[in-house]
Amino acid sequence: xxxxxxxxxxxxxxxxxxxxxxxxxxxxxxxxxxxxxxxxxxxxxxxxxxxxxxxxxxxxxxxxxxxxxxxxxxxxxxxxxxxxxxxxxxxxxxxxxxxxxxxxxxxxxxxxxxxxxxxxxxxxxxxxxxxxxxxxxxxxxxxxxxxxxxxxxxxxxxxxxxxxxxxxxxxxxxxxxxxxxxxxxxxxxxxxxxxxxxxxxxxxxxxxxxxxxxxxxxxxxxxxxxxxxxxxxxxxxxxxxxxxxxxxxxxxxxxxxxxxxxxxxxxxxxxxxxxxxxxxxxxxxxxxxxxxxxxxxxxxxxxxxxxxxxxxxxxxxxxxxxxxxxxxxxxxxxxxxxxxxxxxxxxxxxxxxxxxxxxxxxxxxxxxxxxxxxxxxxxxxxxxxxxxxxxxxxxxxxxxxxxxxxxxxxxxxxxxxxxxxxxxxxxxxxxxxxxxxxxxxxx
Amino acid sequence: xxxxxxxxxxxxxxxxxxxxxxxxxxxxxxxxxxxxxxxxxxxxxxxxxxxxxxxxxxxxxxxxxxxxxxxxxxxxxxxxxxxxxxxxxxxxxxxxxxxxxxxxxxxxxxxxxxxxxxxxxxxxxxxxxxxxxxxxxxxxxxxxxxxxxxxxxxxxxxxxxxxxxxxxxxxxxxxxxxxxxxxxxxxxxxxxxxxxxxxxxxxxxxxxxxxxxxxxxxxxxxxxxxxxxxxxxxxxxxxxxxxxxxxxxxxxxxxxxxxxxxxxxxxxxxxxxxxxxxxx
Numbered sequence: 112x113x114x115x116x117x118x119x120x121x122x123x124x125x126x127x128x129x130x131x132x133x134x135x136x137x138x139x140x141x142x143x144x145x146x147x148x149x150x151x152x153x154x155x156x157x158x159x160x161x162x163x164x165x166x167x168x169x170x171x172x173x174x175x176x177x178x179x180x181x182x183x184x185x186x187x188x189x190x191x192x193x194x195x196x197x198x199x200x201x202x203x204x205x206x207x208x209x210x211x212x213x214x215x216x217x218x219x220x221x222x223x224x225x226x227x228x229x230x231x232x233x234x235x236x237x238x239x240x241x242x243x244x245x246x247x248x249x250x251x252x253x254x255x256x257x258x259x260x261x262x263x264x265x266x267x268x269x270x271x272x273x274x275x276x277x278x279x280x281x282x283x284x285x286x287x288x289x290x291x292x293x294x295x296x297x298x299x300x301x302x303x304x305x306x307x308x309x310x311x312x313x314x315x316x317x318x319x320x321x322x323x324x325x326x327x328x329x330x331x332x333x334x335x336x337x338x339x340x341x342x343x344x345x346x347x348x349x350x351x352x353x354x355x356x357x358x359x360x361x362x363x364x365x366x367x368x369x370x371x372x373x374x375x376x377x378x379x380x381x382x383x384x385x386x387x388x389x390x391x392x393x394x395x396x397x398x399x400x401x402x403x404x405x406x407x408x409x410x411x412x413x414x415x416x417x418x419x420x421x422x423x424x425x426x427x428x429x430x431x432x433x434x435x436x437x438x439x440x441x442x443x444x445x446x447x448x449x450x451x452x453x454x455x456x457x458x459x460x461x462x463x464x465x466x467x468x469x470x471x472x473x474x475x476x477x478x479x480x481x482x483x484x485x486x487x488x489x490x491x492x493x494x495x496x497x498x499x500x501x502x503x504x505x506x507x508x509x510x511x512x513x514x515x516x517x518x519x520x521x522x523x524x525x526x527x528x529x530x531x532x533x534x535x536x537x538x539x540x541x542x543x544x545x546x547x548x549x550x551x552x553x554x
Numbered sequence: 555x556x557x558x559x560x561x562x563x564x565x566x567x568x569x570x571x572x573x574x575x576x577x578x579x580x581x582x583x584x585x586x587x588x589x590x591x592x593x594x595x596x597x598x599x600x601x602x603x604x605x606x607x608x609x610x611x612x613x614x615x616x617x618x619x620x621x622x623x624x625x626x627x628x629x630x631x632x633x634x635x636x637x638x639x640x641x642x643x644x645x646x647x648x649x650x651x652x653x654x655x656x657x658x659x660x661x662x663x664x665x666x667x668x669x670x671x672x673x674x675x676x677x678x679x680x681x682x683x684x685x686x687x688x689x690x691x692x693x694x695x696x697x698x699x700x701x702x703x704x705x706x707x708x709x710x711x712x713x714x715x716x717x718x719x720x721x722x723x724x725x726x727x728x729x730x731x732x733x734x735x736x737x738x739x740x741x742x743x744x745x746x747x748x749x750x751x752x753x754x755x756x757x758x759x760x761x762x763x764x765x766x767x768x769x770x771x772x773x774x775x776x777x778x779x780x781x782x783x784x785x786x787x788x789x790x791x792x793x794x795x796x797x798x799x800x801x802x803x804x805x806x807x808x809x810x811x812x813x814x815x816x817x818x819x820x821x822x823x824x825x826x827x828x829x830x831x832x833x834x
């Protein structure tokens with residue numbers, strides 16, 4: 112059988128050294144800094160004040176608008192500040208600071224087992240389930256943090272016939288989704304059942320890259336009687352990008368400027384499915400996630416279950432500290448992750464990993480001239496001409512860049528990775544994308 | 555031979571007739587004033603007036619749609635000449651000049667991180683608000699220098715934008731693209747500026763910049779008329795003519811961080827073939 116894949120892409124060294132490490136619970140930090148902007152859309156609005164005592168999972172910030180989600184306390188304790196703190200975005204943004212009291216217990220009723228309010232969640236109407244997902248603050252845990260309830264509310268005319276679960280984890284270094292599928296298969300499957308009920312779809316697929324044969328086997332075993340296809344995908348970055356995954360699994364091409372729902376598909380990360388299960392079955396909001404803390408500069412890389420708001424410094428200490436001076440800290444994977452200024456920023460809902468690189472792992476060569484080798488063109492999964500768009504971008508030729516479909520760039524970084532001249536192609540394309548959108552807003 | 559001359563001459567004659575006819579029949583009426591205005595405009599096509607090039611502006615002025623004083627590169631002379639052409643009274647324009655209100659180059663100001671991306675301040679600003687620790691300081695990647703149509707902006711070796719007063723015509727093209735709004739338009743008649751753009755408190759400014767304004771109030775004490783301090787940043791009050799005000803020079807000397815500067819210092823050799831025009 113031909114292994115499914117998209118066109119373009121590349122295969123960077125995997126470095127998935129933590130693939131065999133079981134998920135460990137991260138210890139409780141001295142302070143939890145919970146930013147109000149942890150998702151795409153409007154930041155939440157705080158509904159606690161300094162001095163308030165909060166329980167684990169208590170609502171501390173309310174959503175503002177439809178594309179927004181509430182935020183909950185990730186441990187019990189006292190609110191010590193509501194002030195701007197350094198955010199992974201690189202600037203101080205409003206956050207709620209909680210000093211944990213050490214009890215860290217779920218309140219009665221959320222302790223474990225079934226939510227006493229429910230008998231069988233699958234008998235509830237989809238709209239009620241969707242509201243529960245929203246109230247639990249569930250966002251896409253693959254890294255983009257798009258509010259899940261929005262994705263589960265397709266507008267009237269759109270018919271959704273396929274749900275794809277994203278277990279690809281194509282970024283090098285990261286193994287959090289891999290471990291989740293192996294160790295917490297039940298949570299993922301329960302989440303899939305609920306997502307399927309909400310969307311009312313027949314076909315459900317799980318896409319997993321071939322480099323995780325154990326996860327594929329476990330999921331296949333578990334899905335035998337559930338009518339869920341487990342699809343092995345070629346190991347190729349960015350296989351986990353939404354549109355590329357849809358193309359590989361269904362053969363459908365998302366139109367330029369379109370969304371997955373335009374081809375009748377909704378994609379959810381396996382981590383998101385597990386969070387949905389927690390929200391509906393246990394009534395537990397999203398206050399923790401699994402992240403891979405790794406990198407050559409770390410003594411003991413691990414897969415950790417972390418509370419939202421734990422500082423990166425605490426996570427590093429939890430993994431035995433550093434073995435060498437860190438030159439670059441990346442939140443997320445090395446291809447699309449965000450470089451951090453400091454270890455004193457909190458892990459947030461989108462923190463799928465933390466990568467610490469020493470000076471041997473970081474290339475700082477400056478850029479050279481384009482030699483027209485077209486490697487960027489052959490690897491571009493969106494079938495664009497990165498070198499052309501970038502050249503226009505750098506000359507401020509916004510209309511021309513738009514004509515070459517700059518907006519279809521998914522910023523996966525394949526072009527910049529493969530460029531022998533080290534031209535920062537993604538940066539310039541991202542720059543011109545911003546300019547195009549700004550121009551559209553004006554007109 | 556004769557046939558050739560006759561046939562070619564004939565073709566030429568008829569073509570000339572046809573062209574002559576077409577020129578009269580399809581003549582486009584041009585406002586004579588438009589051509590005259592185009593003549594007096596600087597011809598830089600810089601777009602500072604908001605029209606596509608000098609031709610567009612000339613047409614707009616000739617049609618009476620816009621005022622004649624929208625051409626900053628032309629200065630008051632051009633305004634007066636346009637006003638004469640279209641027969642309105644010249645309105646006094648205060649010639650302006652752009653100033654980079656920052657002296658924090660790589661040596662004097664600290665950086666949050668090492669930036670290795672494309673040489674464009676707007677792109678750098680998107681990465682954690684730019685590499686410079688100061689939230690208002692010049693990023694020094696040359697976006698303004700590349701935009702300036704008059705070659706008035708140069709980048710120093712230490713990555714700081716510097717504007718040549720003599721070359722700057724006040725077209726404002728550099729003001730909007732600067733992601734940190736560090737370029738300000740100032741009256742050409744005033745050459746003293748507070749070169750700092752940070753609204754942080756003094757203690758914080760000292761941490762990241764040797765030449766930043768710490769809002770110590772000294773300048774305001776020495777020359778209360780000439781300086782205002784707003785939101786922890788001093789600036790020259792351009793409404794008052796600064797030069798005659800007593801104490802301006804004293805303030806320049808007294809400023810502990812040397813962030814007040816006179817762009818026309820007497821000791822420096824100033825090319826005097828083009829003195830700063832007076833406000834008419």
